[in-house]
Amino acid sequence: MPRRIDTAERTDTIATAALRVLERDGLAGLSVRGVAAEAEIAAASLRRAFPTQHALREYCFEVIEERATVRIRGLDLSGRALAEGILAQLLPLDAERRTELVAQVQLGILALTDEALRPAAIRLGDGVERACRAALTVLDAARLFGTHRDLDYETQRLRALLDGIAMHGLWNGEPESSALMLTTLARHLDELSRPEGSERS
Structure with missing residues (x-):
């Protein structure tokens, strides 16, 4: 049976x-x-x-966010390690996360011309932004976020960096790209903890 x-x-x-x-x-x-x-x-x-096909496409967006959220909530870390861990869940560092990012890109392109699908794409983007803000808030609590820095601006800047290195990692695909993505992210977080002007010295 x-x-x-x-x-x-x-x-x-x-x-x-x-x-x-x-x-x-x-x-x-x-x-x-x-x-x-x-x-x-x-x-x-x-x-x-x-x-409907729309319902399936919309649910795909929801699943991508839900899976990343579950991974983030399951992190047993603190301080800098937690901040890096949160952001790493949004990078194509393994087959699961790569599949999610490719699907997100495919559906995101469609959402540019499909007004009915656009809200779902925006919700997922908002989730990425919340993750970036959460990571910076963790750094701030650990006194690893410069007091002169603006949280709203740095959230936007971090999201732009995260999106960029994620796409580079997606295109490159080699094992070395994972190390490069994490190194680039780590160097940016290092910069955020420095006193004002020190990164230009």
Whole structure:
């Protein structure tokens, strides 16, 4: 007798399959048939969970944020290590995080011209920004954030850096790129703790 699959498990299976399809085949592969085949479920089961393609795309954004949030909440670190750990969850440092970032990029491009999908893309971007602010707040609590620095500005600057090095890591793909991403991030956090003007000396 086949095992019954509950709704939450089926939804997670579909979402995981959708992210894999986006990484491998791009938006063109994100169809009911393609995702159902990847998830090894009937197309009818997929349609019950996600009646429209928009619902599936929107849920992919939610899953990416949810997975990063779970990883961040599971960090058993403090101080500088915690700040670095938070930010590392948003970089393509392993297969899971790479898949999430590729899917995010694919869907983000679509959201530029799909007004219905844009709010989901913005919510995910806001989540990245909150993670950057959380990392800086951790540094501040550990007295590793310069007193002269503006938290709002540095949050925006950190997000821009994080986005940039994430994309470089995505394109490079070699094992060395992981070390480079982490080194670049660490040097930026070092700079944030220095007295005003010292980084220019």
